Amino acid sequence: MxxxxxxxxxxxxxxxxxxxxxxxxxxxxxxxxxxxxxxxxxxxxxxxxxxxxxxxPKTPPTFLPMDNMVVNLADPGGDRFVQVGITLELADAKTSELVKTYMPSIRSKVLLLLSQRTTDELLTREGKEKLALDIRREVSHPLGFSVPKPRRRAVQRDLDEEELEDDEVAPRRSRADDNPVRQVLFSSFIIQ
Incomplete structure (x- = not known):
């Protein structure tokens, strides 16, 4: 070619x-x-x-399961009890180790919280959410953190904004939470 x-x-x-x-x-x-x-x-x-x-988040959370607790409830007659499994969502492994050092005190406070509740309170979602918040408060206290109590909502679901009275205030926006105890999760919740 x-x-x-x-x-x-x-x-x-x-x-x-x-x-x-x-x-x-x-x-x-x-x-x-x-x-x-x-x-x-x-x-x-x-x-x-x-x-x-x-x-x-930059680091994944650490989950710390607590031993199941069985507690008599504060119902009249005292014949009702609750069995609860709790898992704590913590910021990191360092916080987990710190919580473990305070675990006997934390378990005691959680048992006292549970024993003050009634069946009617714990059967509702709101009652369980309030219990989770109270447990978070008890776990956070030895670590030097506080969990603010929830503010009463000025706005009811049924009311329009126009029906609000002058002295009612809309809820504040939540600020960033630096508490290393992020959530209290229920792994089991049995009432008998």
Whole structure:
């Protein structure tokens, strides 16, 4: 073959390869765009912001399960009791070790809290949430943190804002919570 016939064939081959690479890049970009669009739609359906991963804490929480507790309730007659499994969500492993050093005192305070409750209180969601808040307060106290008591809400679910009296105040926005005891979680809750 002469050099003049090889050069156009080489040029055609280079053009074909270049077009194939461009097509591959376009298809890959379109595929990536579709995947990101689907992920954003899934995040919106679940109620998360698209940047939910960026909002995650820097260190994952540490979970510290407490031994199950069985306590008589404060019902008349004293024949009702509750069995509760509690897990503490803590900021980190260092906090977990600190809580473990105070665990006998914490268990005693939690048992006293439970023994002051009635069946009617603990059967409602609000009663369980109040108990969890009180337990968080008792766990936080030896660590040097306080948990503020919940403010009474000025706005009832039934009332419109227009019906508020002048002396009622809307609830404040919650400020950042630096307490290393993040949550009290119930792993079991049996009332008999």
């Amino acid at each position: 002469s050099e003049s016939t090889a050069s156009p064939a080489k040029n055609k081959m280079l053009i074909i390869v270049a077009l194939a690479l461009v097509a591959l890049l376009v298809v890959g970009g379109a595929l990536a765009w579709l995947l990101l669009a689907q992920r954003g739609a899934a995040d919106e359906e679940e109620g998360r912001a698209p940047s939910a991963q960026a909002a995650l």
